[in-house]
Amino acid sequence: MNSQWECVIGLEVHVQLKTQSKIFSGAPTAFGAEPNTQACAVDLGLPGVLPVLNRDAVEKAITFGLAVGGDVARTCRFDRKNYFYPDLPKGYQISQLDEPIVAGGYLDVEFEGELRRINLTRAHLEEDAGKSVHDAFVNQSGIDLNRAGTPLLEVVSEPELTSPAEAAAYFRTLHALVRYLGICDGNLNEGSMRCDANVSIRPRGSSELNERTEIKNINSFRFVERAITFEIERQIELVESGGKVVLETMLYDAERDETRPMRSKENSDDYRYFPDPDLLPVIVSDAMFEEARAALPELPAAKRKRYVEDLGLDAKTATRLVADLPTASYFEATAAAAGNAQLAANWITSDVAAALNKAGDDTEIKIPAETLGVLIQRIEDDTISSKIARSLFDVLWSEGGDVDRLIKDRGLEQVSDTGALQSIVDELVAQNTAQVEQYRAGKTKVLGFFVGQVMKATQGKANPKQVNELLTAALAGE
Numbered sequence: 344m345n346s347q348w349e350c351v352i353g354l355e356v357h358v359q360l361k362t363q364s365k366i367f368s369g370a371p372t373a374f375g376a377e378p379n380t381q382a383c384a385v386d387l388g389l390p391g392v393l394p395v396l397n398r399d400a401v402e403k404a405i406t407f408g409l410a411v412g413g414d415v416a417r418t419c420r421f422d423r424k425n426y427f428y429p430d431l432p433k434g435y436q437i438s439q440l441d442e443p444i445v446a447g448g449y450l451d452v453e454f455e456g457e458l459r460r461i462n463l464t465r466a467h468l469e470e471d472a473g474k475s476v477h478d479a480f481v482n483q484s485g486i487d488l489n490r491a492g493t494p495l496l497e498v499v500s501e502p503e504l505t506s507p508a509e510a511a512a513y514f515r516t517l518h519a520l521v522r523y524l525g526i527c528d529g530n531l532n533e534g535s536m537r538c539d540a541n542v543s544i545r546p547r548g549s550s551e552l553n554e555r556t557e558i559k560n561i562n563s564f565r566f567v568e569r570a571i572t573f574e575i576e577r578q579i580e581l582v583e584s585g586g587k588v589v590l591e592t593m594l595y596d597a598e599r600d601e602t603r604p605m606r607s608k609e610n611s612d613d614y615r616y617f618p619d620p621d622l623l624p625v626i627v628s629d630a631m632f633e634e635a636r637a638a639l640p641e642l643p644a645a646k647r648k649r650y651v652e653d654l655g656l657d658a659k660t661a662t663r664l665v666a667d668l669p670t671a672s673y674f675e676a677t678a679a680a681a682g683n684a685q686l687a688a689n690w691i692t693s694d695v696a697a698a699l700n701k702a703g704d705d706t707e708i709k710i711p712a713e714t715l716g717v718l719i720q721r722i723e724d725d726t727i728s729s730k731i732a733r734s735l736f737d738v739l740w741s742e743g744g745d746v747d748r749l750i751k752d753r754g755l756e757q758v759s760d761t762g763a764l765q766s767i768v769d770e771l772v773a774q775n776t777a778q779v780e781q782y783r784a785g786k787t788k789v790l791g792f793f794v795g796q797v798m799k800a801t802q803g804k805a806n807p808k809q810v811n812e813l814l815t816a817a818l819a820g821e
């Protein structure tokens with residue numbers, strides 16, 4: 344970015360709540376069904392139907408509010424946001440304007456090795472609209488109303504993000520959190536989280552808030568960063584050539600990597616919001632509130648702190664492990680089985696991560712945590728060398744099996760029998776007089792040659808520590 348300017352970014356993220364049925368009807372929310380097979384009379388906005396609020400959606404919103412330290416409203420209300428669009432048959436969207444379920448709160452975002460606190464304005468419940476389908480018919484558009492009425496939690500940040508990369512880090516942190524909480528499946532490619540990015544620029548060091556544009560519907564971490572980057576550049580160029588940023592809704596075109604104006608931005612007056620007369624105010628009872636609080640899992644930030652302070656991991660490794668709940672749980676189970684957190688962390692961030700990478704997306708870890716724990720124990724108690732452990736890891740990953748059984752059946756025990764190793768060492772020293780001379784003349788590097796020979800003779804199974812001790816003694820002529 345041009346150094347005279349800085350940018351201001353605020354994100355509005357639509358989090359699709361993972362409920363069985365819709366927010367105001369009993370129709371299912373599952374992704375990928377045949378068009379218009381999951382929209383009932385309520386979702387279609389047929390006359391005479393009434394919405395009924397889904398308790399699960401409210402509970403998930405409360406869970407989110409507690410997790411971000413926001414104020415969970417004990418009573419709140421739904422409003423109608425009126426507009427016409429083909430994918431909105433009712434002519435209005437049910438949302439929350441003045442009384443959102445969650446006010447305030449914050450997310451601690453790790454960015455460039457530091458934690459930055461980004462404040463949230465609010466999080467409110469609303470229903471999703473349907474979808475226009477432009478590629479199913481020639482010269483015609485279709486409407487698929489399966490998504491109409493799917494519960495969304497719209498999470499609005501304060502305008503506190505200061506770079507495209509930081510905005511992407513915020514989006515990632517929010518993604519990790521909602522998956523932790525089990526309130527959203529986080530499937531970005533199915534549209535489970537969609538983000539509108541509000542962007543403005545100002546002279547570096549200034550604290551004014553200038554006119555912004557809003558880029559709609561970005562559905563990947565990478566695109567958030569790219570769309571904002573493009574938009575900042577566009578605004579700088581515009582202002583530097585004497586133009587003015589106008590409040591506009593922009594569309595990000597991923598294929599051309601550019602933002603384009605879509606429409607002049609509406610403001611809330613345009614929507615003629617009013618309280619939905621079909622819905623009663625929502626009352627969050629003490630019981631509901633306490634239940635949500637009691638069910639709250641340990642959050643990523645707390646986990647990370649515990650890994651560093653109690654388990655002695657470095658901050659970077661801890662961040663990696665807490666990035667998603669399955670990985671964190673796997674780590675904890677492995678560490679417990681191995682009796683060693685650091686080694687468990689090393690294996691998970693290197694060998695396990697590499698194996699997952701190689702296997703591609705959506706693969707699960709193929710080795711149970713308990714099994715990996717035993718494998719680590721067998722290195723620790725000198726039964727096998729780490730080199731053998733690596734090859735055993737590959738076997739366990741592709742074929743499964745029991746660590747101790749495999750070690751036994753394949754004869755992989757480390758040779759720690761001093762007598763057996765001593766005779767190999769003695770023989771080597773006797774046979775390689777030239778190298779022994781070199782060693783004694785000060786060329787201690789030839790030790791490596793001898794270690795290699797012992798390993799070869801034992802097929803890699805010799806205990807490296809003992810080999811070193813025995814060789815050093817023998818070569819010194821003791």
Ligand code: ADP
Pocket residue numbers: 351352353354355499500501502503541542543552553554555557610611
């Ligand atoms: P709307 O719902 O019309 O988009 P809001 O006032 O709710 O408007 O603001 C939406 C988002 O815009 C918030 O995330 C907020 O942080 C962000 N925002 C507001 N003003 C600015 C600004 N000048 N520059 C960048 N972002 C802004």
Ligand code: MG
Pocket residue numbers: 355539557
């Ligand atoms: Mg907006």
